[in-house]
Amino acid sequence: MNKKYIYLIFVTMFLSLIYLQKNYLHDKLTSYVSEKAQQRFGTKSIAKDQENKIKSIARAMNVSEPIVIRKMNHNALITFGYYNAFAHFPLLFDFIPVGSKPFLFVSEGFFEDLSPKEQLFLIGHEMVHIKEKHTIYLNLLLNLFFLGLFLFWLFFKKIINKNAFIKKHSSVFSVIYILLFFISLTVPNLVSLAYKRHIERVADYKSIEKLKSYDGGIKLLERWKKEFRLPDYNPHYDLFSDHPSNAERKQCFLKLKNRSKEIDEKYKTT
Numbered sequence: 001m002n003k004k005y006i007y008l009i010f011v012t013m014f015l016s017l018i019y020l021q022k023n024y025l026h027d028k029l030t031s032y033v034s035e036k037a038q039q040r041f042g043t044k045s046i047a048k049d050q051e052n053k054i055k056s057i058a059r060a061m062n063v064s065e066p067i068v069i070r071k072m073n074h075n076a077l078i079t080f081g082y083y084n085a086f087a088h089f090p091l092l093f094d095f096i097p098v099g100s101k102p103f104l105f106v107s108e109g110f111f112e113d114l115s116p117k118e119q120l121f122l123i124g125h126e127m128v129h130i131k132e133k134h135t136i137y138l139n140l141l142l143n144l145f146f147l148g149l150f151l152f153w154l155f156f157k158k159i160i161n162k163n164a165f166i167k168k169h170s171s172v173f174s175v176i177y178i179l180l181f182f183i184s185l186t187v188p189n190l191v192s193l194a195y196k197r198h199i200e201r202v203a204d205y206k207s208i209e210k211l212k213s214y215d216g217g218i219k220l221l222e223r224w225k226k227e228f229r230l231p232d233y234n235p236h237y238d239l240f241s242d243h244p245s246n247a248e249r250k251q252c253f254l255k256l257k258n259r260s261k262e263i264d265e266k267y268k269t270t
């Protein structure tokens with residue numbers, strides 16, 4: 001039999017097997033990535049009344065999907081700070097979504113030290129990330145982009161090497177080629193940072209619109225400013241930052257607060 005047909009039979013059998021076992025594979029993969037996420041950020045669950053508090057904010061934000069809530073471990077606290085919470089989508093090899101439940105990790109001081117207003121702001125903000133599945137495809141897209149870029153440069157090099165002038169000065173062009181390759185690698189990283197700043201603005205805006213949690217947001221910004229010694233403005237016009245600057249966020253919170261007050265006043269007078 002033709003070799004081609006043998007390969008085709010094997011590939012068909014392999015794909016059929018995957019299809020038949022898809023539920024089993026899905027369960028295995030989701031439990032694997034969930035385990036990994038907990039090993040990385042924390043395995044301990046939180047008290048029932050605290051969990052209910054978070055779930056009631058989730059309901060207020062129209063988030064109905066199940067969320068696994070865990071306490072941050074020591075390493076996560078070092079990265080995210082003592083007064084924080086963050087949403088996380090477990091991914092296979094850190095870039096492939098396999099449909100596992102989203103996580104919410106809360107810090108040591110979240111319930112103990114943050115005021116109810118700060119908790120409302122932060123959980124509302126994280127719920128927008130969960131509801132809109134922010135960053136779930138980011139690493140996958142980044143990896144595909146890098147692969148595409150690599151293939152493009154490989155192809156490009158083959159084409160330019162055919163040119164007689166380039167062939168003659170091949171050493172100079174090799175240096176230019178390598179330099180341009182590394183410069184092009186920074187583009188997806190800058191785009192990814194711009195996207196991260198964008199989703200932070202979206203999460204701030206949508207959660208405050210819904211919950212009127214501006215006061216909690218302003219207070220929490222002050223807390224983070226002290227804890228992380230954050231400057232008011234990000235360096236290099238935000239270009240290398242994954243969050244909008246403190247000053248920008250505060251200004252946005254104050255604007256939303258004033259707008260909400262204006263609307264209340266209008267209703268009072270009519």
Ligand SMILES: [Zn+2]
Binds near residue numbers: 126129203
């Ligand atoms: Zn966020």
